[in-house]
Amino acid sequence: QVQLQVSGPGLVKPSETLSLTCTVSGDSTSSYYWSWIRQPPGKGLEWLGYIFYTGTTNINPSLRSRLTISIDTSKNQFSLKLNSVTSADTAVYYCARTTLVNLFDSWGQGTLVTVSA
Amino acid sequence: QSVLTQAPSASGTPGQRVTISCSGSSSNIGNNYVYWYQQLPGTAPQLLIYRNDQRPSGVPDRFSGSKSGTSASLAISGLRSEDEADYYCAAWDDSVTGPVVFGGGTKLTVL
Numbered sequence: 001q002v003q004l005q006v007s008g009p010g011l012v013k014p015s016e017t018l019s020l021t022c023t024v025s026g027d028s029t030s031s032y033y034w035s036w037i038r039q040p041p042g043k044g045l046e047w048l049g050y051i052f053y054t055g056t057t058n059i060n061p062s063l064r065s066r067l068t069i070s071i072d073t074s075k076n077q078f079s080l081k082l083n084s085v086t087s088a089d090t091a092v093y094y095c096a097r098t099t100l101v102n103l104f105d106s107w108g109q110g111t112l113v114t115v116s117a
Numbered sequence: 118q119s120v121l122t123q124a125p126s127a128s129g130t131p132g133q134r135v136t137i138s139c140s141g142s143s144s145n146i147g148n149n150y151v152y153w154y155q156q157l158p159g160t161a162p163q164l165l166i167y168r169n170d171q172r173p174s175g176v177p178d179r180f181s182g183s184k185s186g187t188s189a190s191l192a193i194s195g196l197r198s199e200d201e202a203d204y205y206c207a208a209w210d211d212s213v214t215g216p217v218v219f220g221g222g223t224k225l226t227v228l
Binding site for chain 1: 205213
């Protein structure tokens with residue numbers, strides 16, 4: 001059974017870069033697509049982007065200028081970098097396995113990232 | 118503001134049947150599959166329905182999905198207290214807002 005674990009700092013200063021890594025176990029990142037999704041406190045879900053093992057990405061148009069998603073298949077990990085963060089980027093960040101059939105069929109536990117000085 | 122529209126709340130009593138709706142457009146629901154996710158308090162969302170009306174293994178048949186035109190619905194029959202959760206619809210989207218869009222979520226309260 002696939003498991004996803006998000007890791008990274010829980011606090012980021014405004015204007016700095018938010019960096020998170022999702023480590024996958026029980027499956028290979030050389031299959032499927034892999035997504036990042038976030039949820040501001042008390043609000044709904046927002047899809048951020050996904051990556052294929054080839055490195056091909058598709059990023060939410062609203063974040064295209066600030067968001068980079070990368071993958072390291074040798075470590076079975078994929079990562080997110082969001083630059084120039086503001087308080088609006090405070091959210092629980094989830095990673096998820098993504099397929100054309102099931103969309104997001106397995107999710108990591110999520111991690112709260114707070115943007116504050 | 119979410120691309121897919123859901124009522125913010127719904128409620129029902131144990132044993133009742135409740136329906137949660139999701140409204141979109143031709144670029145998403147109208148031409149693509151709809152997915153439903155259940156988010157129990159303090160946990161990550163879980164896939165509940167895929168490709169409009171398909172249930173993953175382990176999801177009770179009390180949960181059912183349907184789609185008509187640019188709208189979709191999630192029905193829960195035989196409502197149970199453990200069904201109290203937030204429910205989100207999602208779809209692929211062919212427009213510039215895509216390729217994946219969510220509804221704003223519906224908080225289901227079991228009275």
